[in-house]
Amino acid sequence: MAERNLEQLEKIREAVSQDLLSGRIELLLGWEKGHYWWQSRPLFASSEGDLARLTWDSFCAVNLSRYLLDELKDHQKVGVLVKGCDSRAFNRLLQDNMVQRDRVILYGLPCPGILDYNLLAAEAGSKLKGITEENGQVILKTEDGEIEVNRDEMLMVKCSECLYPDPVVYDQMLLEPLGQKEVPERFKAVNELEALSSEERFAYWEKELSRCLRCYACRQACPYCSCRECFVEQENPRWQGRAYQPSENFLFHLVRAYHGAGRCIDCGECQRACPVNIPLQELNRKLIKDINELYGDYEAGVDAEKEPPLLTYRPDDPAAFSEK
Amino acid sequence: MSIANPLMPQMATILDITAETPDVKTLRVSGKDGLPFEFMPGQCAMLSVLPVGEAIFSITSSPTCRDCLEFSIKNVGKVSSYLHSLAPGQQIGIRGPYGNGFPVDQIKGKDLLFIGGGIGLAPLRSLIGYCFANRDDYGQIDIVYGARSPADMIRKSEVKETWAEQPNTNVHLTVDAEFPDWKGHIGFVPNYVTELAFTPANKVAITCGPPIMIKFVLQALDKLGFAPEQVITTLEMRMKCGVGKCGRCNLGSVYVCKDGPVFSLAELNELPGEY
Amino acid sequence: MKKMIAADELAKLWIRLAEKSTLFLPVQDGPTVLYQPWKDGAQVELEAFNSAISPKDIFLPREETYLHYHCSGQSLELAAVEDDRAVTAFGIHPCDLKAIEMLDRVFMEQEPADSLYQKRREKTTVVALSCTKPDPFCFCGIFDVDPLDAPGADVMAHLVDGYMHLEARTEKGKALLEEAGDLLENSTIDKIEREIKTTDFGLDIKGLPEDLKSRFDDPAWDELYKSCLSCGVCTYVCPTCYCFDVEDYGHDAEGERFRCWDSCMFGHFTQMAGGHNPRPSRKERVRQRFMHKLQYYPEVYNEIACVGCGRCLRSCPVNLDIVQAIKALGGEKVEHR
Structure with missing residues (x-):
């Protein structure tokens, strides 16, 4: 991985530094290395010096599009590096009128998926010192030698079922596209949950949501949660209580999920952000599946021109609630 | 060993509720036998209405008033609007007193300059009442009080009639703009303070009002030659516990609910300006 | 008092300790390790590094109700809710215990003391456990935490060669070991030697x-x-x-007041x-x-x-x-x- 990525990184840096220097953009949202080789965190680059810290590797998980909500307040024109999911997040914000297309330059980065350090470390057994990548394989460098594993099996959950590795909207594609992916297992977990009785399903979610701290990391990382004031914080009337009752946990997660119906781009940032590993993507996927079945296939964020099904009306829309 | 829960309110009863201005009401509240607790001017109490919640208010009565506590409350939030809707006889929860209060001993023997704006008179009134009850301990008293309009002045008759009649005391009233029935001074409080040209010798200025007023009052006092040690103010911040733990009113190494809310300007200058 | 028990017999110890107290342990909950009250069948993960959430919620729970109210007409009744259960906090790492001692200063030493916290602290017996395998994010070394010893513990425990060694350091600790006396044998281990490598991230926090x-x-x-x-x-x-935060939960006639994170x-x-x-x-x-x-x-x-x-x-x-x-x-x- 290292060498391929260095080459790619140079290409990226060249393109963005030209634009930063020429004033085409005032700020670039990218990634830089964190404390360890398996951490890449957001970089806010406004100078050549900042760009020296730019990185592009298999750990650039953070979705940068959301930062536009704040950065467009302070900057006239912002550049963003976008993976497939980040580009769909951008479309989400665009459709919600939260960003202006002409104030953003999108640099497309086809992404083969982000690696999950926990999976790598578990596979390594002994201490993992680093990795390289080659032909769809990851080579783990451990204290006891090298181990080769299939890259696809080391992906974060949010990436293992990604349909769109390539950016769907961009001003400049900086790397070679990878093509759309087949994901036959996308609704596997949802199907399994649907097969349960309603009591079993309730018990499942009650247990999973019982860990919820209501830190709201899922909401804060989410590109569809861009409301300036969330119902959670509204005081008069107060919808969301602070108690850690199951009913309050359900209220938050269900209202959030329904608010994302037809709008969730399935980027999985909610689940990645959750400190107690609640399988939030299953909730969102259930709604994606339902919307697809009710209103025909729709992929949120793929085409900004195509209105979300719940924001449009067709005379032949199913209306089960009014029948009987 | 059993210690009391500092978050546990005691019962109190609303004796009466008086409308002061279109959005301020004064509540008189008593505990089971008179005062729910002893306190000093400038201290605060948490009032509870269940299940709406708790909010902290400064006590506006003087500790020399022995039969009840008084709170002048502006209708701005959930708890305050609920309190406005209550009728005399209603029981509520109360806990306190909280905060340091005004330095009543430290300012003994000094001339006092009170500068209040709008609802900001509420905490000052407790100290003013205390000073009048111990009149010999304090020098000349000047009270500058202003509001947006005459209708927005609280405790009007008390200010005009009772206070102005006290020995060695001057009351200076002002409103922000012209009003048909208003024959007094017109202009913002800070400008009025400048016009009145108070001299700082042996004087302590005590101010409370909207943040923007305080900001300009501090500038005016500085220009008149008041040293930061001669200027006292009382801060208002969001508070939930009142006992220096919940974190909302944390300012540097102090908690406003416990180490404040009364600070001299000299003390405030040492703290982060996040209030 | 020094005792030991074979690691594969620990389940018996959990059962015993859970009889007279609420026993908090690091438990595998789905993909996450959290300190939770032990129940039969819980998967205890003593060596996991580190629990997703710190064990502070044993003393400062995410939510705790402290009063019930009843309203009728203009009258209001307030009743204090007391929690008197005894607690055993088992497997607390030295870093986390040091953190709890930092909370002690805020909640117990600063006047007024917080009775809810103080009562929990007094009713809890802390069994600290020395570290075996810190993860790459552990950097306790720069804060004077000894990963092998927690000075404030009631019982200091070590996992060594298939045994858990337990040293009682306070009266509460002694009582705990006596309660499980029949399950324990005498330990001869004096001091444990183990190399614990943590990083310092190149930090220098002096001054x-x-x-x-x-x-x-x-x-x-x-x-x-x-x-x-x-x-x-x-x-x-x-x-x-x-x-x-402090919040109310209920309706006009009755409900409760609680505090929560x-x-x-x-x-x-x-x-x-x-x-x-x-x-x-x-x-x-x-x-x-x-x-x-x-x-x-x-x-x-x-x-x-x-x-x-x-x-x-x-x-x-x-x-x-x-x-x-x-x-x-x-x-x-x-x-x-």
Whole structure:
């Protein structure tokens, strides 16, 4: 991985530094290395010096599009590096009128998926010192030698079922596209949950949501949660209580999920952000599946021109609630 | 060993509720036998209405008033609007007193300059009442009080009639703009303070009002030659516990609910300006 | 008093301790390890590093009800809710116990003492467990935490060669070992020797609190906050964060009042009813949290409010953690700068 990525990184840096220097953009949202080789965190680059810290590797998980909500307040024109999911997040914000297309330059980065350090470390057994990548394989460098594993099996959950590795909207594609992916297992977990009785399903979610701290990391990382004031914080009337009752946990997660119906781009940032590993993507996927079945296939964020099904009306829309 | 829960309110009863201005009401509240607790001017109490919640208010009565506590409350939030809707006889929860209060001993023997704006008179009134009850301990008293309009002045008759009649005391009233029935001074409080040209010798200025007023009052006092040690103010911040733990009113190494809310300007200058 | 028990017999010890107290243990809950009350069949993970959330919630629960109210007409009745259960906190790591001692100062030493916290602390017997395998984010070394010894423990435990060794250090600790006396044999281990390697991330925190006193307006704050998402992860997983809220739950006739965790990272935390907010943006809130850890708390208690447990490094979705903050504020060894 290292060498391929260095080459790619140079290409990226060249393109963005030209634009930063020429004033085409005032700020670039990218990634830089964190404390360890398996951490890449957001970089806010406004100078050549900042760009020296730019990185592009298999750990650039953070979705940068959301930062536009704040950065467009302070900057006239912002550049963003976008993976497939980040580009769909951008479309989400665009459709919600939260960003202006002409104030953003999108640099497309086809992404083969982000690696999950926990999976790598578990596979390594002994201490993992680093990795390289080659032909769809990851080579783990451990204290006891090298181990080769299939890259696809080391992906974060949010990436293992990604349909769109390539950016769907961009001003400049900086790397070679990878093509759309087949994901036959996308609704596997949802199907399994649907097969349960309603009591079993309730018990499942009650247990999973019982860990919820209501830190709201899922909401804060989410590109569809861009409301300036969330119902959670509204005081008069107060919808969301602070108690850690199951009913309050359900209220938050269900209202959030329904608010994302037809709008969730399935980027999985909610689940990645959750400190107690609640399988939030299953909730969102259930709604994606339902919307697809009710209103025909729709992929949120793929085409900004195509209105979300719940924001449009067709005379032949199913209306089960009014029948009987 | 059993210690009391500092978050546990005691019962109190609303004796009466008086409308002061279109959005301020004064509540008189008593505990089971008179005062729910002893306190000093400038201290605060948490009032509870269940299940709406708790909010902290400064006590506006003087500790020399022995039969009840008084709170002048502006209708701005959930708890305050609920309190406005209550009728005399209603029981509520109360806990306190909280905060340091005004330095009543430290300012003994000094001339006092009170500068209040709008609802900001509420905490000052407790100290003013205390000073009048111990009149010999304090020098000349000047009270500058202003509001947006005459209708927005609280405790009007008390200010005009009772206070102005006290020995060695001057009351200076002002409103922000012209009003048909208003024959007094017109202009913002800070400008009025400048016009009145108070001299700082042996004087302590005590101010409370909207943040923007305080900001300009501090500038005016500085220009008149008041040293930061001669200027006292009382801060208002969001508070939930009142006992220096919940974190909302944390300012540097102090908690406003416990180490404040009364600070001299000299003390405030040492703290982060996040209030 | 020194005792031991074979590691594969520990389930018997759990059953015994759970008879007379609520027994908190690190338990595997789905993919996450959390300190939870033990129940039959729980998968205890003593060596997991580190629990997703610190064990502070044994003493400062996410939520605790402390009064019930009844209203009828104009009258109101308030009744205190007391929690008198005995608690055993088992498998607390030295870093986490040190963090609890930091909370003790806030909740017990500062007047007025917090009776809810103090009662829990008094009713709890702490069995600390020395570390076996710290993870890459552990950096307790720079905060004077000894991963092999927790001085404040009632019982100090070590896992060595298939046995758990238990040394009672207080009366409460002795009572605990006596209660399980028939399950335990005498231990002869005096001192345990084990090499625990933690990182220091190249940090040098000497003099940092003093230095930060004059740096409230440092330009570093203008950059540091930018990636912050304004969620509460760091504060909720952190063992030394203690901000809380007080709320009511119920309807007009009856209900309860409880306190629950809150976070200085949330915008509404300091939002006043009239609309004014003294910490209106992410910048002020990020600064508040780190200044509280690195300057405000140390100014009162002479110690940085961090124990190097690494949870914020592990959990922050954007890697904005205390190590990054310390580095941004210049708390780095010269050769690392």
